[in-house]
Amino acid sequence: MGRDQQNTRERPAKGRPRRAQGEDGRIHDALLAAANECIADEKTSNVSVRRIAEKAGVNQAMINYYFNSKNGLLLAIFEANFLPLVKKLRAFEKDCRDPEGKDVSVARLIGMIDRHFENSPALFVLHKDMIAEGSGLAGPYSEDNGARGYTTIVRIMRLLMERDICRDDISPQQAAYIICILGAVHHVMMPIFDIAFRGLLEGERTSEIAALATQLLAPVKPV
Numbered sequence: 001m002g003r004d005q006q007n008t009r010e011r012p013a014k015g016r017p018r019r020a021q022g023e024d025g026r027i028h029d030a031l032l033a034a035a036n037e038c039i040a041d042e043k044t045s046n047v048s049v050r051r052i053a054e055k056a057g058v059n060q061a062m063i064n065y066y067f068n069s070k071n072g073l074l075l076a077i078f079e080a081n082f083l084p085l086v087k088k089l090r091a092f093e094k095d096c097r098d099p100e101g102k103d104v105s106v107a108r109l110i111g112m113i114d115r116h117f118e119n120s121p122a123l124f125v126l127h128k129d130m131i132a133e134g135s136g137l138a139g140p141y142s143e144d145n146g147a148r149g150y151t152t153i154v155r156i157m158r159l160l161m162e163r164d165i166c167r168d169d170i171s172p173q174q175a176a177y178i179i180c181i182l183g184a185v186h187h188v189m190m191p192i193f194d195i196a197f198r199g200l201l202e203g204e205r206t207s208e209i210a211a212l213a214t215q216l217l218a219p220v221k222p223v
Helices: 003-008 022-042 049-055 059-067 070-097 104-121 121-130 138-162 174-183 186-196 204-215
Strands: none
Touching: 003 022, 022 059, 022 070, 049 059, 049 104, 049 121, 059 174, 070 104, 070 121, 070 174, 104 138, 104 174, 104 204, 138 174, 138 204, 174 204
């Protein structure tokens, strides 16, 4: 496939390339905020555009005007929630490359990811829906978003291995996969256990998961 054909290949719209200013900017931001809140409340991205528009106080046609489609709006919300995490991961990677870098541990990494997901409830909902089989959002998620976070974590795990902070009998990719699973999936499982134990686990999630990740990825001691 030639370069021109690649550039013209159709892909799901991600929204308008530039955010409008003034009143247009206010409507744009109101739609993002309303959709973010609706998705977090409903625990699913299957929220009607009508409800989002009503919450934002605008006509639902504005969703198509600013984001081209509901999928474009969902991708814009995902990026608004996810890109700050990528910046945090890259800052952590920079610390790992610094020989004098302090507190570059598996526990700190997993805790940082956990807290970000905890403070961005819509992010986990969208992440789960995007990687679901048949999702129309899966392509651009994998190409443009998920890869940014995962590949950064792979580089981090390789650096931690070089500094003997992480076990090196597995690949950096395998270690990154463990980090991603522990940093996200428990947001589904822990509430179930929390209910079963009548709230006794409240506040223990981050420290317990960080401890587990540290144990699983601790350097292997020679026999």
